[in-house]
Amino acid sequence: MSLSFDLPSSRTTCTSKIFRPGDGITSPRLVHHGASRVGVWVIPLADRNSTDLALAVGPAAYVLMNRETAYFGETKNINMRFSKHFADPAKAFARVAYVVVGYPEPWSNKDPAFYLQYHLWSIAQAARHVVITNEWTPTIPRVRADERAEMERILEDARQQLFDAGCLALDSYFDRVPVVSSTERDDDPIGPNDMEPMLIDIVATPPAGGELELNYVGLWARGYPTSDRGFVVMPGAEFRWPINGSAQGIVDTRRSELEAKHALATIPGAADRKRLLVAVWFPSAAIAAKVITGAHIGSRVWVPRRYPQPIIIAN
Known part of the structure; x- marks a missing residue:
């Protein structure tokens, strides 16, 4: 039996838009499309003292990445959460952050962020395109029956826009990683x-x-x-x-x-x-x-x- 992780889509075509508020090809950018209530900010992390993180407003799910490593998180305040990550040696691998937010209006609560963190992590875990460094399994979100369709649409849009933004943790043209050697911490060496x-x-x-x-x-x-x-x-x-x-x-x-x-x-x-x-x-x-x-x-x-x-x- 084979498992498919493709999400059902109600669209046949769509047009993603890229907005750069600053100068330079590698400067922060926002990926979104008019039929969606989701946007993805791509924020380089070379300058960890920059104010670029302030562009992502409201509750968010995010992916920290380098070429072959990813960490999946969620937060209600990107600036506060990333200030902790920047002081964490286990997150030092990150070179870019893909931040999923409500757009054009921020989400009113963290429910979409919780939902996205778990399901994006789960998809990436199954796809095995990158090494995932989360030490703990994300919390499984509880979703009311009347909200499930909305959350699934948010996930569908987020997954597509993450790919359009250049995030290859979930969907990729490249081969799977051969082994999963992450930033593991061994508190108990073999004796x-x-x-x-x-x-x-x-x-x-x-x-x-x-x-x-x-x-x-x-x-x-x-x-x-x-x-x-x-x-x-x-x-x-x-x-x-x-x-x-x-x-x-x-x-x-x-x-x-x-x-x-x-x-x-x-x-x-x-x-x-x-x-x-x-x-x-x-x-x-x-x-x-x-x-x-x-x-x-x-x-x-x-x-x-x-x-x-x-x-x-x-x-």
């Missing part, structure tokens, strides 16, 4: 204890209120720490199959052991992921995270479950 063998297909019972979930590029996985400083990953966990260039050899070794025990299965329609079929004990939460994600990261990606109690949906 001697991590070399202990895994225990595959164990009986696992999470303690009440003690189960954690993985927060990394949208992967679904749950587990819990054990009294021996180990960590148990529960059946159903998703393994991101590409292994980053920064990951150590033990990641590939442990995955080969799991496959030899038939503990992993392919996921129909998701060629870049596999499903864990049994519970597995790892020597630490850090090595469990590394093996699942294929990335050089630490135990910080294991976080308390957002919804620890069952959710009851009444008709």
